[in-house]
Amino acid sequence: MANMLTSELEGLLYGRELDSPVVKVVRALSGHGAVSTSQIARNTGLARSTVSTILADLKRSNLVIEMETRNPGPGRPAIAHSLNPEAGTCVGALLDVDEIRVIVADVAHNVVADLAMPVEREYSPTKAARVVKHAVDTLYKEHSLAYGSLIGIGFALSAPLAPDGRIMRSSALHGWQGIDFREAFQPVLEKPIFADSESNCAALAEMMWGAANGCSDFVLLKLNQTVSGAVVVDGKALVGASGSAGEMGHIVIDPHGPLCRCGNRGCLELYCGAGFVSRMATDWLGRSMPVSEIVSRAIQGETGFRRLLADAGEAAGRGLSMAGAMINPPLFIISGVLASAGELLLAPLRASYEKHSFVKREDVDEAHYPVFKAGKFLDNDNCLGAAGLVLRHSSRLK
């Protein structure tokens, strides 16, 4: 039953062009939970009639189901559509430096299963493919899912991918440079493969279901041990000629600052990463303390920890003001461990951005001043986004 649905969905997605109307509609459906025909038409730019006929087809083959209607104002109430969760499953896999994590989601993007496996550092692509395959098999068996329902596998990589599908640069995955990603993973997994960088996947998750929902232009800043990010323009996350687009952690905010692991001085990462915050805390306390505890202590009101977060926010705001001068997105999303501090981090960040930015709040209308929000996902954003690649049908490797 599910198998028949899955193969229909596969035919629909993989038979067509990447920008064909059908894929556009599925993409629109995969984002927001429940959408009406005319909403899809507006979002995709297609004619209402086109969307109407496509949806009729999809409903006929049971790939799309109708949900209860909503009544916002006058006029005929819209019929809300959604992808049939039983139509298939997607896998999102994160290939991190010392961990491989796999999640399974249905096409409505409910997370069905989740598995994180520590791996020895400097693992090879072959090894990674085997680990992922094993994890997927295990999860599908454990949760009584049919492997045939798997539509595609999305990867969140700790390394940038060139448009031709090769690893452009050995960022955190040592020795992977020049490797054709699909060639290494397709044969083992025997499913369509999608991939993008870890932070671009995170940005996609925020764009599809998170704080950037409905927004196609924003800058993401992830404050973890390392500081990374993504630049989304027109719904697409930039990769960059050398795959370094969105490396916000390594813009220089003080040319005479301390040395950074990247070989420069005074990188933003050194002033607002979780590493900085915990180092400062250690200096102060005389012992080490996990970042998560620092954050919760700050939330509970301990002023010392609050100041540490405020300092990090101040630095981040200074860094983002550069993005404000160059890219000037309408929205900044701050995520990562430190973002769980909420306004304790965001308020000083906003103030610092305003102080250092080229355009001051009073120079423009409210609507033209950027908004700063905490990200919705703190932990598994990259895995979720990786799964999102599949139905969004972007970054397909072939």
Add this chain to the structure above:
Amino acid sequence: MANMLTSELEGLLYGRELDSPVVKVVRALSGHGAVSTSQIARNTGLARSTVSTILADLKRSNLVIEMETRNPGPGRPAIAHSLNPEAGTCVGALLDVDEIRVIVADVAHNVVADLAMPVEREYSPTKAARVVKHAVDTLYKEHSLAYGSLIGIGFALSAPLAPDGRIMRSSALHGWQGIDFREAFQPVLEKPIFADSESNCAALAEMMWGAANGCSDFVLLKLNQTVSGAVVVDGKALVGASGSAGEMGHIVIDPHGPLCRCGNRGCLELYCGAGFVSRMATDWLGRSMPVSEIVSRAIQGETGFRRLLADAGEAAGRGLSMAGAMINPPLFIISGVLASAGELLLAPLRASYEKHSFVKREDVDEAHYPVFKAGKFLDNDNCLGAAGLVLRHSSRLK
């Protein structure tokens, strides 16, 4: 005769959607000098057959003419097409702080006439519209051109424009904030109006006929008295939520540096603008010297002036390394007065970029490392680009 052609071209351009195949073809023709059917198909993504039929129509109505063929290799030689220069004229107008400049170009983008008029500072939109109208009338009379052949007028503004056509922020044009640009200029000029910021127009000129030809992703840095720039992604120059995208002159490269006119400290403009170079020269010589002379002296080999340009290049490279971390474009175009120094500026700039950038040259293949080029246009890039808006058919205000 020309009038009939012009009205046909107008109907073609203005009757259709902005992204209709016909407009795409005309856009492709307006860029490169002479293009073959299949080249257009490749550039626009349209089917060859579609382009073929469209071109046949255009040739029938004499809007497109065939040019002599070229033979690059084996295979049937391509037929080169070009817009008929007699089909119409475009106007590009620059609204600068203390000057309004107007150029007239035919649809093949040969500059036919050029007129720069000094105006008192803080002029009003009404005044500007009258000045432009007068200049256009004068130029068309002087060169015996029919006003009816004028297809549209493009404006290069010293202020950012919101997508709704209103001036977002009084940048250099005092008191213009909130003004609906079309409402102010259409009634006086009675022609379709196009507009974008001064530096985005400059970027367009470089993209259509200059150093960025054929490249749809690049960052432009203009080193004049002030330092500005543009960020082009996917063929479109970013505007930004507050219209400050591309303001490379105001990224902060030293948080403890001197005050900048924008209210921050240590802005890039203070280290690599023409103002910096001439101030340094004055300090050294004990008298002032025009920047153009400083550059030519440096070219002639005077080491003191060479060092000044090298210092500016060093700073610019430092600033661009931030763009390298965030946007990471495959191409950087350096233009403005200082760019006329050529390699005297570019060589230190490249070295400095490499030193300060996140991705080093050895980390990636040659093809994935950004290229640095001097801009092709040093003086009238913004005016040219403004005229380019018309045939490119982007940034139409209505």
Add this chain to the structure above:
DNA sequence: GCCAATTATGTCGTAAATGACAAAATGATC
């Protein structure tokens, strides 16, 4: 000088997206 290979061009039937039309289902107004 001929043939293979390569590349560009034009035509035509087909598939498909569109715009226009008609109908349906509500809230607001009198």
Add this chain to the structure above:
DNA sequence: GATCATTTTGTCATTTACGACATAATTGGC
């Protein structure tokens, strides 16, 4: 409670862009 305004939905003829085919014009090798 009827009517109007509003918004959504589905259908159908028209338009239109595309893919496949046939053809044309050149280079280079034998």
